[in-house]
Amino acid sequence: MEFRHVRTGVILGSLVALTGVGCATGQKTTMGSGDPVADRQRLMKNNGANWADIQNKVKAGNVEGVAVNAEALALHAQRITLLFPEGSLTDKSKAKPEIWQKWSEFQAAAKNLENRAGTLRDQAVAKDAAAVQITVTTFGRDACGTCHTPFRVPPPQQQPAQPRS
Amino acid sequence: MKLRHVKTGVVLGSLVALGLASSATGQSTPKIWTSDPVADRQRLMKLNGASWADAQAKLKAGNVEAVAVNAETMALIATQITVLFPEGSLTEKSKAKPEIWQKWPEFESAVKNYGMQAEKLRDAARSKDQAATEAVAKEFGRQACGACHTPFRVPPPQQQAPAPPQQLQPR
Numbered sequence: 001m002e003f004r005h006v007r008t009g010v011i012l013g014s015l016v017a018l019t020g021v022g023c024a025t026g027q028k029t030t031m032g033s034g035d036p037v038a039d040r041q042r043l044m045k046n047n048g049a050n051w052a053d054i055q056n057k058v059k060a061g062n063v064e065g066v067a068v069n070a071e072a073l074a075l076h077a078q079r080i081t082l083l084f085p086e087g088s089l090t091d092k093s094k095a096k097p098e099i100w101q102k103w104s105e106f107q108a109a110a111k112n113l114e115n116r117a118g119t120l121r122d123q124a125v126a127k128d129a130a131a132v133q134i135t136v137t138t139f140g141r142d143a144c145g146t147c148h149t150p151f152r153v154p155p156p157q158q159q160p161a162q163p164r165s
Numbered sequence: 166m167k168l169r170h171v172k173t174g175v176v177l178g179s180l181v182a183l184g185l186a187s188s189a190t191g192q193s194t195p196k197i198w199t200s201d202p203v204a205d206r207q208r209l210m211k212l213n214g215a216s217w218a219d220a221q222a223k224l225k226a227g228n229v230e231a232v233a234v235n236a237e238t239m240a241l242i243a244t245q246i247t248v249l250f251p252e253g254s255l256t257e258k259s260k261a262k263p264e265i266w267q268k269w270p271e272f273e274s275a276v277k278n279y280g281m282q283a284e285k286l287r288d289a290a291r292s293k294d295q296a297a298t299e300a301v302a303k304e305f306g307r308q309a310c311g312a313c314h315t316p317f318r319v320p321p322p323q324q325q326a327p328a329p330p331q332q333l334q335p336r
Contacts, residue, residue, distance in 0.1 A: 032244075042241070043241060045237075046234065046237045046238055046241055049233070049234040049237065050234055050238065052234070053231065053234050056231070065219065065222075067215070067333045068212065068215040068216055068218075068219045068235070068333060069219075069234070071211075071212050071215065071333055072212060072216065072238045072242075075208070075209065075212055075242070076241070078197040078198075079197055079245075082197065121333065125333055
């Protein structure tokens with residue numbers, strides 16, 4: 001008999017506690033549109049566009065101008081994992097299920113982008129053209145590729161790098 | 166007696182539920198920012214300033230379409246601003262005015278306005294319409310930045326009309 005009352009209490013307490021958590025975390029997610037696939041595709045498109053801008057600037061000899069785009073990549077990179085909640089794999093998504101199967105590896109790959117973008121930013125701020133060149137040359141493979149290769153379904157017929165607008 | 170057992174159960178249940186919830190959110194929502202919201206928002210706003218400076222430089226060089234990436238960066242960054250102003254985060258290093266928290270809904274709408282103006286600039290740039298992009302850019306300092314900075318930020322010393330483009334510093 002007493003057990004039944006404790007059980008009732010356990011259920012009640014759990015519900016109240018979880019409702020509280022739901023409200024608290026619900027507030028944090030107001031940054032997004034409610035559609036994580038659309039949100040992350042928008043973020044990644046801007047990453048791609050910043051990367052294209054970096055390449056154009058380097059080609060034009062505007063090394064210092066790379067810093068703003070690299071910092072955008074570094075800040076956006078911090079948000080990536082938040083935009084991949086469990087179960088957000090829809091028809092429109094190019095995400096591989098490996099993201100959630102190897103979550104800590106996915107987190108490390110996103111962190112790697114943040115770190116490499118930070119390195120590129122610092123080299124650009126220092127106007128070190130040679131260092132910027134080297135980082136840019138390997139960025140597609142070492143920053144984008146280390147996450148896209150294991151965790152993204154490749155776009156149809158994708159050759160090395162795609163032009164972006 | 167019965168009530169006491171229910172109460173024990175409530176406490177037990179709450180603890181277990183919170184433990185589970187925190188480990189669940191711990192996995193899916195890693196912390197993005199540091200524990201210093203002032204430093205975080207200053208870093209974020211520096212990127213906004215640098216993106217705006219880059220957009221202006223491109224526009225001056227006649228490279229209209231390339232403005233889009235900066236405008237979209239600003240629009241995306243705009244979605245992050247209000248979370249970086251938690252109540253009580255007004256330190257000596259901060260240029261925030263207490264009005265932010267006194268008029269929170271107005272602050273929120275000023276931030277939302279900023280995001281919308283950035284999207285307007287982005288769309289004009291994507292259409293490659295130089296005149297339209299220049300028209301949005303001309304008003305941007307006042308209508309996008311100023312609409313929030315004037316009521317909610319302590320002006321930098323000797324600041325005249327438009328703020329000078331901010332430089333990114335090595336970290």
